[in-house]
Amino acid sequence: MNKIKIFIDSTGDLPKDLRDEYDIDYCPMIVTIDDKEIIASLDYDQGYTLQQFYDVMRGGKRIFTSQVPAPTFVEKFTKALDEGYDVLYIGCSNKLSASVLTAQKIVAELAPKYPNNKIVAFDSLIACLGQGLMAIEASKRRKEGMTFDEIVAWLEANKNRFNQFATVPTLSYLKQAGRVSATSAFFGNIFGVKPILISDCIGQNLAVEKVKGTKNSLLYCAKATVEAGEDLTGKTIYIGHADDVKAAEFVRDEILKLAPGVKTYIGPIGPIVGASTGPGTIGVYVFGKEVTVNRQ
Numbered sequence: 001m002n003k004i005k006i007f008i009d010s011t012g013d014l015p016k017d018l019r020d021e022y023d024i025d026y027c028p029m030i031v032t033i034d035d036k037e038i039i040a041s042l043d044y045d046q047g048y049t050l051q052q053f054y055d056v057m058r059g060g061k062r063i064f065t066s067q068v069p070a071p072t073f074v075e076k077f078t079k080a081l082d083e084g085y086d087v088l089y090i091g092c093s094n095k096l097s098a099s100v101l102t103a104q105k106i107v108a109e110l111a112p113k114y115p116n117n118k119i120v121a122f123d124s125l126i127a128c129l130g131q132g133l134m135a136i137e138a139s140k141r142r143k144e145g146m147t148f149d150e151i152v153a154w155l156e157a158n159k160n161r162f163n164q165f166a167t168v169p170t171l172s173y174l175k176q177a178g179r180v181s182a183t184s185a186f187f188g189n190i191f192g193v194k195p196i197l198i199s200d201c202i203g204q205n206l207a208v209e210k211v212k213g214t215k216n217s218l219l220y221c222a223k224a225t226v227e228a229g230e231d232l233t234g235k236t237i238y239i240g241h242a243d244d245v246k247a248a249e250f251v252r253d254e255i256l257k258l259a260p261g262v263k264t265y266i267g268p269i270g271p272i273v274g275a276s277t278g279p280g281t282i283g284v285y286v287f288g289k290e291v292t293v294n295r296q
Helices: 016-022 051-059 070-082 099-113 130-146 148-161 172-176 184-192 214-229 245-258 271-277
Strands: 002-010 024-027 030-033 034-038 064-066 087-090 119-123 160-168 193-199 205-212 236-241 265-270 281-289
Touching: 002 130, 016 024, 016 087, 016 130, 024 070, 024 130, 030 160, 030 271, 034 172, 051 160, 051 271, 064 271, 070 087, 070 099, 087 099, 087 130, 087 148, 119 130, 119 148, 119 236, 130 148, 130 160, 148 160, 160 214, 205 214, 214 236, 214 245, 214 281, 236 245, 245 265, 245 281
Parallel strands: 002 024, 002 087, 087 119, 236 265
Antiparallel strands: 030 034, 030 064, 160 193, 160 281, 193 205, 236 281
């Protein structure tokens, strides 16, 4: 039985400490700043620190994003396959990025060349730390001794149990990225409305609530996450922030009031997700109840 190599991409938002702990690699996407393409590093080490990256957006400049280049998949996957690994890539929802579709094409091309290896590009139907959490759960099952096929089957059976509750200080960046209409963004910003965004059961971001005021939106995310987590024994709630540690810590503290003793982790939202949602975004993620909401 081959060893298993697990990959995410730049939307998976696992910082280096978690990638190292769970032995997870990633296939980087691309961001374009001032017409210059750079790697969308989850470690913010490609010329922009976390604060500098979001200061670009605060200064009024738009940051453009691109999916994982096909040659990157070929290079990463081939190296792992040549080293004798089976390859499991857990990609961003195909509703948010075409990367997983590109990866599936690469898989179809590589599979006949490696008949003794297994290779799967799995659509996580989510992004950010929800996607990262899925990779962590796969890593845990790898450590427990599950086979490659058993891990993929578990992911398929549980892919809708990764819950997201996120909010943004302004709708302007989502409008710019085409995620909300100009009219919704205009009135939302005027009236201080903060959307609560989930990832629905087919992988789309969906505003399920509109809350007045930042504090109320953060309180909503904390409460909804604890409720979605059901039995939180042994679980970790992951909180991502786009250069707003204080807001993330506020959410953590509220979570701990509702669920004393639960484990929490605070980490930065990566450059791909952050470029679409903007500075100050907070996303909270937990494995728990099945998500059944569908925007269609």
